[in-house]
Amino acid sequence: MTSSRKMSPVLTRGKACLICRGKKHKCDALKPACGPCIRSGMAGNCVYNTEPVKSALRKLEDKARELEEMVNRLNGRKSITATSDTASSPGFSTGPPTPPPAPYIGFVTGPIILPAESMFFESPSPKFIDCPGFPSPLQKSAKSLQDPFNMLMRQDQLPPQIQSHLINIFLAHRWHYATDFNVPRFLAAAELPQSHSSSVHPALIDAMCLLGCMHSGTSFIRYEGLFLKRTTTSLRSALHHASKLFDFIRAEALLGCYYYVKARGVEAHSLISATIRFAMACQLHEINPDMNTNQNPLLAPPRDLIELGDRIYLFWSLFCIDRSGSLITGLPSELPIDDEKITTPWPCPLEYYIDGRALQVQHKTLASMRYDYIDPYDPNDPFDNVQTFFSKCLHFLNRAATLAQLSLKNGEDHAEEITHTGKSLSRLCDSLTNYRRVHGLYGGNTAHDGVLVLAITGTHAAWIQLLNISAGTVDSAWQQRLEVARQSMQIVREAIAADPASLHLLLGLMWTPVYEVLAAELGRFQQLGDTAGAQYVQGELDELMGALRLLHDVFPFKMDMHVEHLRRFGYHAIPIRL
Known part of the structure; x- marks a missing residue:
């Protein structure tokens, strides 16, 4: 059976006139003017694109060629830098004396702008750590589904042996991140089920495991990306449910430290600034040693003196991260510069919060350093x-x-x-x-x-x-x-x-x-x-x-x-x- 309806010819893509293409009308591509334009009185405006139409494959080939040229340019700049570095003698220069450069006034005179190829170690090698005995990132991507550890990592709860191992590594290195707390109290809470009110939020566990992974050498380093994903996911969950906000602040601070270590300075500064704003909303910068006066709608009063000490230590950890991050990036500090606005006392040794001595000392604050008096040195001063x-x-x-x-x-x-x-x-x-x-x-x-x-x-x-x-x-x-x-x-x-x-x-x-x-x-x-x-x-x-x-x-x-x-x-x- 033949159709009585006349079929319109199928045009090659890109052959329609510009008027029909813009209005998405069917065009017969007749010249000098197509049928639809003649019928609509637009024959005088009917024009065709005279440039050759590139196929998708041709566009990809052109893009690949541009990328290859960019890589060649970058490699050329690296070789020039390496040559100039080699020419610089590591010993005493015997050439003509040059005037000394102006003193580097201020730790950071502004954001440090570096070429893209210098963002990490100055080496032509790929920007990942090659671990002997483990496949390279290119090899492991194809085998990731075969790795049983990846399946374990995607569980809600980490295997206890792995979690304990990585947390112990973190605890041994926590002083690098100005972080300290009552470790026995934390380890006991980490053993509790998540349903328990005193348990540790998974976000803090994941953040500690992330840094523990980074310090583990070659044993867990290839799983760093998985731990990072776990940490960011659990942080979102903690904020969404507004649960265990003290653990949330600690976890987010550790994630900011991770970004600083990985030279992601702007990202780290942004995250730490947001964390500090949240901590200030919880009034961690105004902690009173008298536990009964610490009232805040976001953060319940500390249960005991040990928890009060952990909060004081957390604030000064945030203070150190904030100030050092500002020096690294050249970006403003988030915590107030005015000494009078920070009333949280200096931390005592952690044992003072265990045996109650923290309640018996005369606490000092940041503002107390502005006074000109000089106390005789006391070797038993808890703030030394x-x-x-x-x-x-x-x-x-x-x-x-x-x-x-x-x-x-x-x-x-x-x-x-x-x-x-x-x-x-x-x-x-x-x-x-x-x-x-x-x-x-x-x-x-x-x-x-x-x-x-x-x-x-x-x-x-x-x-x-x-x-x-x-x-x-x-x-x-x-x-x-x-x-x-x-x-x-x-x-x-x-x-x-x-x-x-x-x-x-x-x-x-x-x-x-x-x-x-x-x-x-x-x-x-x-x-x-x-x-x-x-x-x-x-x-x-x-x-x-x-x-x-x-x-x-x-x-x-x-x-x-x-x-x-x-x-x-x-x-x-x-x-x-x-």
């Missing part, structure tokens, strides 16, 4: 502990860097604030010196030693930032800054001679200004033609660069500790990124 020292050093380091930047703007005079900060820093240095004399260093407590060394070197870095303001115009400030840098070098020598396990993640941030001071001194000797003085300072720089390389070996992460800035001096190749 490494957690408090670390918080204080980051407070002054951030303030000194801020003052150094403000001093450059419109000739503003901040002499009074600079003098006051200098006095407070001097008192902190005295406290650290006395504490070390009484309690010692490198006595076998890795966490204690690592945080104490970081607090001492951070205080030195704060002094350097403060002295940077006048070092270019006042000879005494230049000399004093050099003396502080050499005091810090003594700590560097002790640190690299000790157990590498006591090295802290943030040491690269604290050592960078020391390198800058020594590099400026080397440039001065070169200008004067003092070969002997230049060789001595070059030796100090080589020592410090060796310490930075050791940090790189101990922490093979993608951190941004501003070591990249040191390349501008031209005294060392900087093939590391901390």
